[in-house]
Amino acid sequence: MQRKLQLAAVAFACLISAIPAHPQARTGDAATIARRNAIEQELESIATIERKVMVPMRDGKRMQADIYRPKDESKKYPVIFSRTPYNFNYWDIALGAPRDMTAALDAVKHGYAYIEMNERGRYFSEGDYDILGVPLTDSDDEFDWMTALPWSTGKVGLIGCSSTAEWQLNVASRGNKALATIIPESYGAGVGRVGPYYEQGNWFRGGAVQMLFATWLYDAGLQTNEAKPNFPPNTSQQALVEAAKWWDLNAHPPMVDWTKALAHLPEKDLLAAVGAPKGIYADNTPSGQRGMIERTPNDPAWYKGGLWNDSMHINVPGLWMMTWYDVSVAPNLAAYNFVRSTASPEVANEQYAIIAPVPHCSYKRAQEHTIVGERDLGDARLDYDALTFGWFDHFLKGEDNGLLAKTPKVRYYTMGLSKWQSSDTWPPKEAKPVTFYLTSTGRANSLAGDGTLATAAQPKDAADKFLYDPMNPVPTRGGGFCCMGADLKPGAVDQRPLEARDDVLVYSTSPLSEGMEVTGTVDVTLYVSSDAKDTDFTVKLIDVLPDGTAYNIDENIQRARYREGYNQPPVWMEKDKVYKITFQPMQTSNYFAPGDELRVEISSSNFPRYDRNLNTGGNNYDETKGVVAHNQVHHSTQYPSTITLSVVKH
Template identity: 55%
Template sequence: MRKILLLFAISFLAKTAVFAQEDILKKLQNIAVVDQKVMMPMRDGVRLATDIFRPKTDKPVPVIFSKTPYNFNSWGNGEMNPRTYQAALEAVSRGYAYVVQNERGRFFSEGDWDILGPPTTDGYDAFSWLTKQAWCNGKIGTIGCSSTAEWQMAVAALDHPSHAAMVPQGFGAGVGKVGEFWEQGNWYRGGAQQMLFTAWLYGTQNDAVRPQFPKNATQEELQRVSRYFDLATEMPPVDWSKGLRHLPVQDIIKNVNGQKGVYEKMIVRKPNDPEWFKGGLYHDNMPFGVPSFWFVSWYDVSSAPNLALFNHVRKNATDPQVRDNQYLVIAPTLHCAYKRATENTIVGERSVGDARLNYDEQIYAWFDHWLKGETNDFFKKTPRVQYYTMGSNKWQSSETWPPADVEMKTYYLNSGGKANSLYGDGKLTLQAPSKENKTDEFAYDPKFPVPSYGGNVCCTGNAVQGGSFDQHQMETRHDILVYTTEPFKEGVEMTGQIETTLYVSSDAKDTDFTVKVIDVYPDGRAYNLDETILRARYREGFDKEVWMEKGKVYKLNLSPMVTSNYFAPGHSIRIEISSSNFPRFDRNLNTGGNNYDEKDGIVAHNQIHHSAAYPSQVRLPLLKTK
């Protein structure tokens, strides 16, 4: 009887879902002209599959445009997929045409796919085509998160006259080089590969040999067959907690029988490879021509370079209207999880309180101003920067990032030479170290790397769960150095960029150094806030490789971290230092070789120095005491 009831409940829920989907489509058809599988021509003749939903009106309307490598076919396995229809219904009901397009080489679109959908001119050509349509008022806004956001910056550099505004969310993989960050679309952090792309490309890249629709297929034919198939690959599931351990790194996708595609050519590139500067990435030597409403997450893979780009555009855009119309939201969530915030938002295993925000209201007010020319209250009601401070669990605002009332305070690494593990004697102090050069030592064996536990990451399958997790069990390892402040008597807010300088030595030609910043609770729980890494060979710049010599001390300035966190009375700030954070970052095999084509590594014996001559330190953005 219980089994029968369960089957009845499942059947009822399935039918309810179908009715809900059909209801969305009916509502959309009542108010919109639905034109699907429009094959939009690019300048080289390649056609990109495009779905257009526009209000039933004789008046021209503005366009909200989304371009993506992901499947937006409204039908899958013979059933309707309502996600595209839901987005279209919202836009059309507000007086916009909603246009979604696949990058070249994806699904119904013709051509060969490359990451971020080069050539960049495809975006420009799409804008030109749309503005020629009688139903378009000549104003286009772009929107999207992750891969539907990351192409927007490079297109903004082309400054198409119709590209009136954009809303990029979780956009880090579109940032090539900005300021001190040479991440090349999040492929690197500090010269170490971010392994998220290995797992992501397994499920995303096209095989060199794959089925394709004929180039002469008509719109009507493509609409008909879209109910049956859409060229979406069905990749066998992979246990990435094991799959990412395979060596050499360049063969990881091959080892799990994945498709042959762009991964094989990208994995061999170094941070300064000319190929990074040819595709869809935005670099800070490019112009920028679009008012932008940026969305960033504290536990995304690229918070620091994202914020660096926001500041870069505000400072360097040549058009004052563009320069002065950059707005920013920073949420305490995972990648693209803004709207998943609840009254009790849990990120990993840490509660950060009620982190909800009226995202849709703000986004559409932004578009209404720039695309419809409405005089609304967006600029009166919306602060330049809205950021969420964890710990105090509240939204705050500022005219700048970081806020003007933040000052950098230097904390020095100190110990008696035994900072290894949670039980060592490592301290963070405002007092500079003595003249005596003390060192903390640990052995880094790439066969037994420090495992990633939580963190600022996405897209790694089951290999890494992003977010904030209690690190204190991890800190019992001898190959993690732990430095902690005394508990604060009064609460301290840390908001902004965290800078780290280490003085190091090693018996290896090359090795990595990793840093985490942590909020330590009075009961010993230790929640990670952000993390970074530097491959020592790039200590003099990412355009060169310089090897280490045994017995010499080297200065390392690591890529900055960033957060906003309130340390309540009794809490402490902690810095963890090690040489691995795997599989968040690939393991350095310590040989000085290419790393991506190597199977065997060696153990590196690494030292952190702290003295008057070698003042290893972190510079923390603390709110000024009032």
């Protein structure tokens, strides 16, 4: 059998060796090709490179890794480790050049070994893929393998963004002696439950499904074991490198028009409808848990995978990076605060946070004029390389470089002021709550209505009524998300086209006579009623400029069935009975300048950012027909619907 596998691998290598070394490149990429080639040449000149090293796990499955380390054999080196579900295979077939090896080059230049590894079941790593790379024992096996390498100092630091960051949290809670520090960037999909947030890796928001994972898992679901060759242990490195070219040619999923695909009902068949094979979205996971779309926010299955939750203590120094227009900055900050409050005193003092004003994983894309969506947020650049390598030098090399003493615990960018600020805590201690009350005469529908934000509640209720039809939802327009296809762009986008709809309630202050910095928690409480058993309520915080441009700052949603808690059975609404709905806290830092208006939008949908509530009280994920809900927002001294902001006085 072994001989047959060897012959099969040789035949496969011969087959793919016919692939042109430099296939047709994308038009206009000559500069990129030249830069990539130059990086690769410099890397080869200073680094010992081992690609497609197959690392055995305790169950015999092998994970593929690329290793880059300084050529000087007289020293030992700490490891910067990046484990990922994403494609880091050496060759970019579409460009006809190496992939961008900047991260490896920078690490080697700074005196580190840099190891990239694919999670179990991704690309040429063996086994079955499950989100965040379970089983968690893989991480211990990987750390043990790295520390046993003859050139290793035995210290490992983790870095990465998005899913390359999200696995770090659960792994850090395991206490492996090799792990010296973590730098998770945009790590929200690794946070299962923390405090009031039961997002389960950003799968939910307020009990509604965040639909970005349908698009993300489309690619992940196509990477099945049957799609990739299985190489015997003694397969040549060159054959494995060539296999990376084969992967790029053969494993790209077909393009999908997500604006249409995400509207498919029933929701559980959404991926099957675009030709995706079975996968963890709607089918049982490799560990035998129910498909993700069928779970509730507190389903036991969420606690058996790779997610971190607040029953797991992290006692490792961390540099936590977040962004205001990411998928989940509020749970991210809650996780940061939780670690600061539960780690040992020394390690609690070694937790630092950065909050940038950009979309998901876009830290280094900030410019002198950082445009996020449509809004110019000013010069949001930061020297992340100096910060991260200074951090690693301290925790992996033991250098007393003074970085921690001169770095604020929390560094955050205030939009509107266009500047970086700092604090010892989040929220800043000087932030004080300021409450505004929703008021109207019952006609807050659209921007043409009479909804206002006042400093006191009105005496009598004049409920604002609107019709929510799940077949005609309010479309997503900007916001904090990622991975939703080319037609949906995150960030700050003028909301006035949506404010023309009668199913959007609009409440605004008068133009502000003095500027107001909102930095910290934003809490929203609504008193609502409906003729449906279940429905959703959405909220947006808006900064309205003097010319009328209405930029979204943050948004939220709450599914009514979970109003009594995510760890409680669903509770249904009785017709026209008034219920208190408390949204999970939002977080931001935005300066409302003199002349600006502060605005709140209320509706029942934000699609496809969140899935539609079909209003039936059923499972939602397996239904094809919805019912129209007649929803009301009440506001009075009896029903004080409010927004409470954290305001920093200037």
